Amino acid sequence: MILKTAFAIFSTLILSCGTAEKQKQTNTTSQTTSETTSTTVTTTNNEIMNSQKMKAAGYKLGTIEYSDREGDCPYTIKMMSDAKEFYYLDPTNLEENYKKDGQKVWIKFNGLRRMNRCEKANPVELVDIKKGK
Incomplete structure (x- = not known):
């Protein structure tokens, strides 16, 4: 045994x-x-890895959009939810150096319980923002 x-x-x-x-x-x-x-490694692979890291860290990718129409928010962030679907956010604390039409940004945000400043976008407070590619 x-x-x-x-x-x-x-x-x-x-x-x-x-x-x-x-x-x-x-x-x-x-x-x-x-x-x-x-x-x-090509730039595309680096971008994919950076994208995965940013998503893992809780960031979401969006695009800054400028509008000069009456009743519209001057700067909104267009967020993709699906391949064809998107929604807009109205950042109440967007810094001046990010106010460029078409600029890609990675953001973390908190929704605000307040009245919308424009029809198409929901008000949010940016917790963190980084330039995207």
Whole structure:
């Protein structure tokens, strides 16, 4: 009985050591491959990775839009909800350096419970904003 238990433990240790060695070799190969690949990464891949990081951090991508029509908000942020659907936000605290028509921005925001300043957009307070690409 003791001999069987000792054999089982010994076998497990030997098998796990071999697996760790293989994992180490695989990780080294993966690192070498990823280092080689990272030097040839295109701008598009970087943008996708940045996009994924921003979304993971809670940011949403939008586009600043300017309007000079009467009764309309001067600056709104057009947000995409689906491939074809979009909605507008009315940032009450948009900084001057972001007031450029067509500029892409990553934002975090809180909705405001107040009356809308314009029909098409909901008022929000920007918590954080970063320039997008």
